Amino acid sequence: MDTAAQRELARLLAVLRRDGRQQSGLAATLVPPDKATAYRVGGLVAEELGWPVVGWKIAAMKDEMQKALRTDSPIYGRVFFSRETPTSFVHARLASPIPEVEYQARLGSNLPPRDRPYTREEVTDAVASLHPGLELxxxxxxxxxAFPPLPAILADGAGSGTIVYGPAIADWKTRDIAGQEATLSSNGRxxxxxxxxxxxxxxxxPLTWLANELSRTGVGMKAGQMISTGTLTGMLTPRPGEEYIADFGPFGAVRVTFA
Structure with a gap:
């Protein structure tokens, strides 16, 4: 896929995002041949849009979700929008929204590209706060x-939309983050x-994995960015009029309404 085709795809994806539209399928000549090319196109989409990158999304950390998303490794994408809970979206203005219960990590310091890998301890130290959240x-x-192959989706930011987050979890480094059950309810069910x-x-x-992927590819992450670390509850398709609550028990809850 030459640079002209990459730029053409980036322009298309930028227009669709800007207009809040979807399309059926994609010309074979515009499907990236591999993940590396797809991620380069994702960077070009950000250039075309000119929007600040407020964060990143991560998906498919484990085998079950990798199979569901047709990948053999975790995936990621840029995020351009974030909101605090509670919030409401007009369903008709969204592109096949999928609410996913996820922890959101806000960086307090940069994680720039470098020669040696980041350790989990270094990445943890770079996190200013951890939040209950929902990735839309x-x-x-x-x-x-006609749904296109995975590389086309990766070029589209791995299906990124909006990060919704609640108040920071107090003393999160000493809490049982891994073991705390999180639930997703809609209209009380x-x-x-x-x-x-x-x-x-x-x-x-996943945050350490992403730090090293973005370091390896010369991109890096910046202080203030919010990272949606991966779904805990799988994927659901909301309908207009539904309210979704991501409940993290003592860590708080996030509420989203689809008008």
């Missing part, structure tokens, strides 16, 4: 028979539950 994933491609231990091992595990 979106996709610029309609989920139909329990829909899913899970733990970081089962889905991620711990939020710092």
């Amino acid at each position: 994933a979106e996709c610029r491609f309609i989920h139909d028979a 329990l829909r899913r539950k899970g733990t970081a231990a089962a889905a991620l091992d711990h939020p710092m595990a």
Whole structure:
């Protein structure tokens, strides 16, 4: 895939994001041949948009989710929007929204590219706060028979949308983050539950992976960015009029309404 095709795809994805639209399928000539090319296009999308990168999303840390997302490794994407809880979205203005219960980590210092890998301890020290959260994933491609291969989705920021977060968890480094059960309910009905231990091992595990991926590719992360560390409860498709609550027990809750 030459640079002209990469730029063409980036322009298309930027227009779809800017307009809040989806399309069915993608021309074969615009499907990136591999993950590395897809991530380069993701960077070009950010350039085309000119929007600040407020954070990052991580997905598919473990085998079950990798199979569901058709990948053999974790994936990531840039995030351009974040909101505090409670918040509301107009369902019709979203691109196939998927609410996912996730811990959100806000960086207090930069994690720039460097020659040696980051350790988990270094990454943990760089985190200023950890929050209960919900990632509202979106996709610029309609989920139909023409849905394109994974690299096209990676170029689209791995389906990034908006990070919604609650108040910071006090003393999070000494709390049982991994073992705390989190639930996802809609209109008062329990829909899913899970733990970081089962889905991620711990939020710092995917965050360390991302720090090293972005270091290796010369991108890095910046202080103030919020990282959505991966779903604890899988994926659901909301309908207009539903309210979703991500409940992390003593760590707080996040509320999102789809108007």
